[in-house]
Amino acid sequence: MNKEAAMATEIVLETRNLMRVYGERMPVKALNGVDLQIAAGEIVAIIGPSGSGKSTLLNLIGALDRPSSGEVIVNGTPLSKVRNLDRFRGRTIGFIFQSHNLLPTLTARENVEVPMYETSISGSARRKRAEALLAMVGLGGRANHLPGQLSGGERQRVAIARALANQPTIVLADEPTGNLDTKTTAEIMALLIDLNRTQNVTLVIVTHNTEVAAICQRIISIRDGAIESDVAVQDEIERDLLRFRSSPLGQAILRGDPLPGEIAEHADRLREVLTET
Numbered sequence: 001m002n003k004e005a006a007m008a009t010e011i012v013l014e015t016r017n018l019m020r021v022y023g024e025r026m027p028v029k030a031l032n033g034v035d036l037q038i039a040a041g042e043i044v045a046i047i048g049p050s051g052s053g054k055s056t057l058l059n060l061i062g063a064l065d066r067p068s069s070g071e072v073i074v075n076g077t078p079l080s081k082v083r084n085l086d087r088f089r090g091r092t093i094g095f096i097f098q099s100h101n102l103l104p105t106l107t108a109r110e111n112v113e114v115p116m117y118e119t120s121i122s123g124s125a126r127r128k129r130a131e132a133l134l135a136m137v138g139l140g141g142r143a144n145h146l147p148g149q150l151s152g153g154e155r156q157r158v159a160i161a162r163a164l165a166n167q168p169t170i171v172l173a174d175e176p177t178g179n180l181d182t183k184t185t186a187e188i189m190a191l192l193i194d195l196n197r198t199q200n201v202t203l204v205i206v207t208h209n210t211e212v213a214a215i216c217q218r219i220i221s222i223r224d225g226a227i228e229s230d231v232a233v234q235d236e237i238e239r240d241l242l243r244f245r246s247s248p249l250g251q252a253i254l255r256g257d258p259l260p261g262e263i264a265e266h267a268d269r270l271r272e273v274l275t276e277t
């Protein structure tokens with residue numbers, strides 16, 4: 001969705017002339033006037049060189065940090081007007097980081113439950129919801145495992161389940177696939193896109209990975225603390241193909257795995273098309 005189209009729909013995230021300066025004696029301008037609007041249900045990639053201000057922007061959008069000046073507006077609420085930011089964040093925004101940040105002594109289920117302590121949900125409902133979320137991310141059988149007993153991809157799935165604990169309308173991810181191999185990256189992206197489709201979660205994903213960015217609907221490029229470009233991924237067909245490519249079936253076709261009957265007949269042609277994208 002481009003800027004004009006975003007205007008026509010519900011804006012869930014907005015920044016106005018956002019600035020963030022770190023330090024006083026040797027000030028670093030990490031963000032230098034960012035104006036941004038993101039509509040409900042968008043999947044936005046934020047790309048840019050290391051040190052360009054991507055994490056700073058995401059942290060400000062997610063109320064993990066305060067701007068030096070300017071404003072962040074989430075679901076119509078200016079964050080500067082929010083009394084209890086922790087509470088607001090906990091109920092509105094889910095975070096996924098590059099390193100999963102799971103608590104090592106808690107099981108997968110207990111980790112997913114952590115954000116729910118911010119709400120009034122009962123203990124049994126909390127456990128049930130955590131189990132349902134783990135099942136949704138494909139970890140139904142791993143609820144009682146500790147993070148150390150899980151693979152990198154599995155830990156990131158737990159982190160996604162945890163991000164969804166309080167039914168956020170917005171999920172912010174900072175290099176969510178940065179530590180994962182290509183196959184696991186594709187799986188995690190497929191999962192995130194599925195969440196966007198089925199639950200209309202707005203996704204903002206900081207990434208270095210051009211394939212990850214290409215799957216998104218819109219790519220915002222940051223340089224030296226400012227937006228350098230903001231483009232919609234125009235070609236719907238190409239986008240669908242990229243999504244299909246990152247899906248488990250697309251991945252299976254690319255690997256040349258044996259496929260179920262009807263699809264098998266078209267496997268060669270599909271592989272050709274997917275390899276061209």
Ligand SMILES: Nc1ncnc2c1ncn2[C@@H]1O[C@H](COP(=O)(O)OP(=O)(O)O)[C@@H](O)[C@H]1O
Pocket residue numbers: 022023028029030048049050051052053054055056057
């Ligand atoms: N806590 C901090 N204190 C001082 N400088 C920081 C801090 N966090 C980030 N910076 C600086 O701000 C700039 C933007 O950083 P960051 O947002 O982390 O970039 P990116 O995520 O794009 O790599 C960099 O120059 C970085 O060194």
Ligand SMILES: [Mg+2]
Pocket residue numbers: 054055056174
């Ligand atoms: Mg960063």
